Amino acid sequence: MIKFGIIGCGRIAHRFMQGLPEVPGAVLAASWSRRAETVDAFISQYGGKACTSVDELLAGDIDAVYIATLPDSHMEYCIKALQAGKHVLCEKPAALNLQQLDEVLKLSKATGLLFMEGMKPPFYPLYTQLKEYLKHDPIGEVGYVRAGSSVADVSKDHPNFSYELAGGSLMGIGIYEAFLAIDWLGETKEVQAMGHFGPTGVDTFAIFQTKHAGGYAQVYTGFDLHGKGDALIAGTLGHITIHKNWWNPARATIDYLDGRSVEISKPFIAGGLNYETAHFCDLIRTGATESPIVTHALSRGMIAMIDETRRQIGLKFIGE
Numbered sequence: 001m002i003k004f005g006i007i008g009c010g011r012i013a014h015r016f017m018q019g020l021p022e023v024p025g026a027v028l029a030a031s032w033s034r035r036a037e038t039v040d041a042f043i044s045q046y047g048g049k050a051c052t053s054v055d056e057l058l059a060g061d062i063d064a065v066y067i068a069t070l071p072d073s074h075m076e077y078c079i080k081a082l083q084a085g086k087h088v089l090c091e092k093p094a095a096l097n098l099q100q101l102d103e104v105l106k107l108s109k110a111t112g113l114l115f116m117e118g119m120k121p122p123f124y125p126l127y128t129q130l131k132e133y134l135k136h137d138p139i140g141e142v143g144y145v146r147a148g149s150s151v152a153d154v155s156k157d158h159p160n161f162s163y164e165l166a167g168g169s170l171m172g173i174g175i176y177e178a179f180l181a182i183d184w185l186g187e188t189k190e191v192q193a194m195g196h197f198g199p200t201g202v203d204t205f206a207i208f209q210t211k212h213a214g215g216y217a218q219v220y221t222g223f224d225l226h227g228k229g230d231a232l233i234a235g236t237l238g239h240i241t242i243h244k245n246w247w248n249p250a251r252a253t254i255d256y257l258d259g260r261s262v263e264i265s266k267p268f269i270a271g272g273l274n275y276e277t278a279h280f281c282d283l284i285r286t287g288a289t290e291s292p293i294v295t296h297a298l299s300r301g302m303i304a305m306i307d308e309t310r311r312q313i314g315l316k317f318i319g320e
C-alpha cells in the first residue's frame, strides 16, 4: 500500500482524491495546507491525518507526496519532500522555470527517489489507445501539431490571474500544449511568441509557434477568449483531431488520405488523474526514479519552452 501525503489542499487536490479510490494499492495518509481551515475541511471529507506544518507531514508515515500548490512553491516543497526521503508527484508546471526544475531533478538523482511531473494527458485511456491504434494504421510521418486552449470563464480571483503565484495562461495551460508539441514532434529547436498581459501582470493571451526535430507546432493559450480546445496532429498519410478538451482527451477522429475516417472514443473516469497516479505508484514499486512517459527530459523540454515564450513576451516572475 502506497501512503500519500498531500501538500496544498485546493481544487486539484480534490480532483486527485476523486481519482485515488480507483488507484490500486494507494491511500491518503496525511495532508497539509497553509491554512488550517483548508486542511481541516479536506480531512473531514477524505480522512487521514491533518498536519499543522509541512515538516510534520514529511516526518510522518508516508511514502510519497502529491504537491498541489501553485508553481511559485513547487520547487520548495519538492526539495523538502526529497530531502525527507519521500517520492514526489508534483503538479504541472513542475517548477517556476528550468533552473528551479534542475535543482529538483538533481536531488531526485542524488537521493534515488522518484520525481514525476503530473502531466496527465498521456495517461488517459483515449491517448494510450490512440497511440496503440496508430501502430497498425499509421498517419505517416507526423510534421505538424496545432492546439489551443482559451478559457474565458475563469473567475478573476482564480490563481491563474495571480502574478505572485506564477499564474498566467502559459503556466496554467500552455504547458499542456508544450507537452503535445514535444510528444509528437520531438525536441524543441526554436520558439517564436507573442502575447499580452491583463491587469494583474500575467499573460491572458499568448500564441507561440515552435520548430522541432520532427516539424512545427502552433499554439494558443488564454483566458480572454472562448477558444475551441481541440488539437490537430498532421502526418503525411492523415491527420488526427483530438476533440475538446484535448488535455482531458476522450474522443479522437483520424482522417486518412485514402478517405477513411476512424473514430476512437474512450471516456475517462474519476476525474482522470487516477491514471497518472496509478503509473506513479507502479514506478515506486519497481524502484524507478523517473517515468518512462513523463521523463525528466520531457519536463525540462516543456518548461524550457514556456521559459522562452515568457522571455519573448516579457513576463518575469518574482526572483527571476
Ligand SMILES: NC(=O)c1ccc[n+]([C@@H]2O[C@H](COP(=O)([O-])OP(=O)(O)OC[C@H]3O[C@@H](n4cnc5c(N)ncnc54)[C@H](OP(=O)(O)O)[C@@H]3O)[C@@H](O)[C@H]2O)c1
Residues within 6 Å of the ligand: 007, 008, 009, 010, 011, 012, 013, 032, 033, 034, 035, 036, 038, 039, 068, 069, 070, 071, 073, 091, 092, 093, 118, 120, 159, 171, 172
Ligand atoms: N492536472 C490538472 O488537471 C490541473 C488542473 C488545475 C490545476 N492544476 C495545477 O495544480 C496546481 C494547483 O492549482 P489549483 O487550481 O488546485 O489551485 P488552488 O485551488 O489555489 O489550490 C492550491 C492550494 O494550495 C494551498 N497553497 C497555496 N500556496 C501554498 C503554499 N505556499 N504552501 C502551502 N499551501 C499552499 C492553498 O490552500 P490554503 O492557502 O487555503 O491552505 C490552495 O488551496 C497548479 O500548479 C495548477 O497548474 C492541474
